[in-house]
Amino acid sequence: QVQLQESGPGLVKPSQTLSLTCTVSGGSISSGDFYWSWIRRPPEKGLEWIGYIYYTGTTHYSPSLESRVTMSVDTSKNQFSLSLSSVTAADTAVYYCARVDPSSGWYVVDFWGQGTLVTVSS
Amino acid sequence: DIQMTQSPSSLSASVGDRVTITCRASQNIDTYLNWYQQKPGKAPKLLVYAASSLQSGVPSRFRGSGSGTDFTLSISSLQPEDVATYSCQQSFSTPQLTFGGGTKVEI
Numbered sequence: 001q002v003q004l005q006e007s008g009p010g011l012v013k014p015s016q017t018l019s020l021t022c023t024v025s026g027g028s029i030s031s032g033d034f035y036w037s038w039i040r041r042p043p044e045k046g047l048e049w050i051g052y053i054y055y056t057g058t059t060h061y062s063p064s065l066e067s068r069v070t071m072s073v074d075t076s077k078n079q080f081s082l083s084l085s086s087v088t089a090a091d092t093a094v095y096y097c098a099r100v101d102p103s104s105g106w107y108v109v110d111f112w113g114q115g116t117l118v119t120v121s122s
Numbered sequence: 123d124i125q126m127t128q129s130p131s132s133l134s135a136s137v138g139d140r141v142t143i144t145c146r147a148s149q150n151i152d153t154y155l156n157w158y159q160q161k162p163g164k165a166p167k168l169l170v171y172a173a174s175s176l177q178s179g180v181p182s183r184f185r186g187s188g189s190g191t192d193f194t195l196s197i198s199s200l201q202p203e204d205v206a207t208y209s210c211q212q213s214f215s216t217p218q219l220t221f222g223g224g225t226k227v228e229i
Contacts, residue, residue, distance in 0.1 A: 035217075037219075045223070045224075046128075046209060046221055046222060046223035046224040047158075047166065047209050047211075047221035047224065048221065049211075049218075049220065049221060052217070056206075060217035060218070063123065063218070063220070091142040095165075096165060100219075102216070104171070104172070105154075105213075105214035106154060106156060106171045106172050106213050107154075107156075107216050108156050108168055109156075109158070109166070109168065110212070110214075111167055112165035112166055112167075112221060113165060113214045114164075114165055115165055
């Protein structure tokens with residue numbers, strides 16, 4: 001059973017960079033069968049897809065966040081990471097790392113981390 | 123970009139009631155529509171994929187239907203453990219994914 005676990009600061013100051021890491025266990029990021037994704041849910045709002053990364057380092061980002069997002073992967077540690085620059089209060093959310101299975105064509109998000117709350121505040 | 127609109131944003135029903143949640147896409151997405159359930163304090167869980175296919179282990183009281191632009195998630199007999207927020211997600215415009223705004227179901 002694949003498990004994902006987010007880690008990183010829970011509080012980030014405005015204009016700074018939010019950085020999170022996701023550690024994957026129970027499966028290898030390098031298997032090549034999946035995309036590794038970041039998704040967030042702001043308070044009282046819907047889920048928002050941030051983007052995903054393939055084990056080769058190929059990325060796809062949400063157009064609305066593309067200018068501020070960078071994702072990276074470390075296959076040796078079975079981890080992938082998110083950086084979001086120039087954060088504002090609007091970036092306050094629970095951030096989830098997740099696995100996306102594209103094999104069926106329906107790009108289901110089949111495994112999720114428990115989520116980590118990141119608050120942007122001075 | 124494809125926009126996903128869910129209605130209602132919240133609802134309250136009684137145990138045993140039939141509950142229906144709607145998700146509308148801003149353009150034709152065929153059956154590239156998945157549904158997720160998120161219980162309070164938990165991560166989302168896949169319920170339905172390809173608009174109408176139930177994920178393994180999901181109770182049969184859940185049913186997804188629809189194609190094109192209009193989709194429905196139904197719960198035939200609401201149970202206390204179904205209290206959650208339900209979200210739709212389109213995968214027609216991959217690699218871009220889009221979620222709906224969510225529907226909060228309460229008893």
